[in-house]
Structure formats: C-alpha cells, structure tokens
Amino acid sequence: xxxxxxxxxxxxxxxxxxxxxxxxxxxxxxxxxxxxxxxxxxxxxxxxxxxxxxxxxxxxxxxxxxxxxxxxxxxxxxxxxxxxxxxxxxxxxxxxxxxxxxxxxxxxxxxxxxxxxxxxxxxxxxxxxxxxxxxxxxxxxxxxxxxxxxxxxxxxxxxxxxxxxxxxxxxxxxxxxxxxxxxxxxxxxxxxxxxxxx
Numbered sequence: 001x002x003x004x005x006x007x008x009x010x011x012x013x014x015x016x017x018x019x020x021x022x023x024x025x026x027x028x029x030x031x032x033x034x035x036x037x038x039x040x041x042x043x044x045x046x047x048x049x050x051x052x053x054x055x056x057x058x059x060x061x062x063x064x065x066x067x068x069x070x071x072x073x074x075x076x077x078x079x080x081x082x083x084x085x086x087x088x089x090x091x092x093x094x095x096x097x098x099x100x101x102x103x104x105x106x107x108x109x110x111x112x113x114x115x116x117x118x119x120x121x122x123x124x125x126x127x128x129x130x131x132x133x134x135x136x137x138x139x140x141x142x143x144x145x146x147x148x149x150x151x152x153x154x155x156x157x158x159x160x161x162x163x164x165x166x167x168x169x170x171x172x173x174x175x176x177x178x179x180x181x182x183x184x185x186x187x188x189x190x191x192x193x194x195x196x197x198x
Contacts, residue, residue: 004186006117006173007087012100017091020100024051024058024072024080035087035104039151039193042080044070050193052136052151061149064134069149074098081190088189103189105171114183115174119191124166129156140166152195165196 002009012020019030024040040051040058049069051060061069070076079092087104105117126140130147138154141147150166158165168190175186 004173004175005113005115007103007105007187007189009187010102010104012089012091012102014097014099017098017100018074020082020089020091021072021074021077021080021098024060024082026057029056033089033102035089035102036084037082037087037089038084039190040080040082041190041193042072043078044072044076045078046070046076048148050137050149050151059135059137059151061137061151064137065131065139065149068139068147083190083192085191088191090189103187115176117171117173120170120172122168122170123164124150124168124193125164126150126159126166127162127164128159129154151193154195158195163198166193167196168193 016030020033023029038053042049047070049060049062049072051058060072062071072080077093082089087102089100089102091098091100125142125146125148127142128140129138130141131139133153136153137149137151139147139149140154169192171189171191172185173187174183176183
C-alpha cells in the first residue's frame, strides 16, 4: 500500500481484478471493493461504455445502446474505472492479464499544504442530443458524428445554442520532492460525471 497526501493506493491482484470485472457483469461486489462508487467508464477494444450504479447492480450503456456501446467483458476490456466521491478502482489489461489498483481518499486534508488534492473539471464530448433518453442514459454527439451514451438524463434544452454541458470531475494528488521542492502529480482519478446547469 502506498500513501500520498490525500489518499492511499493499493494494488489489486489478478484474482481481485477479475472479481471486480465479474461484479460489473452482474455478480456481487468483492470484499473491500465497495467504496460507494457511483459511476463507471470502460474503454473496450470496440468502443466506450459508461455505467451507473443502482443499489448493488451496475447499469451499463451497452444495455440500452448495444449498437454504440460494447458489452464489458474479459475478452474486450482494455481499461475500466469505477469511481465516486470517496475513491476509484481502476483495472487495465497488461498483455492478456488484468491488473488493478484501488485509490481511497483520506477523510481529513490540510487546507494550506502545497500537495493538497486539487479537482479539475473537464468538458465531455457532445453538443447535441442524438437519441432521446433510454433507461436513464442519453446518446449525445457532435456535428462530426462522434457519439457516446452518457449515464445522465439529458434533454435537447441542455444543448441549446451549441452548448457542451457534460462534465467530468478529475482529482489530482501531488508529491513534493524533498530536495528541490518541486511538486508533481503523483496520481489522478475520476470523481463525478454531471451536467453543468446554466
């Protein structure tokens, strides 16, 4: 286990990584892996799949939009993140095996430290609603035809005037070199996906 200011990072072995993948596919949460995650983002060989947690089950965009979003499986997954306010589990393919890590926020942070965690908000692709809501997922896209199905309830009004209202919050954790004082990003994780309201 590794500690940096703001979080602890623990590697996950192959068996635990596969158990997390099985949880996403409909199984039960592996012991110690349920840290209140709300969202899922999976990059597969054949596309991107978003997910939302409902009670103990994961709902994936591949269910309402199978023509756009691939089913997440051991065969096609490249990288996956389960995330929420308290932490993240990230899995990735290394050769043909899976590895992972669990990052959990520490509850109390010093406010005046140069290495305190810092959040960044990124704009997600999409300036139009392509297909109306299905199972609380929205298919959004751009004029160039790029599309994805986000785990949010979007309406045409959200995109009025060519707005790009979808956001992803990312949290960065820092380390400081004891000799030079230089501060660098030591780890980053996803926190929240949301719509920016005017």
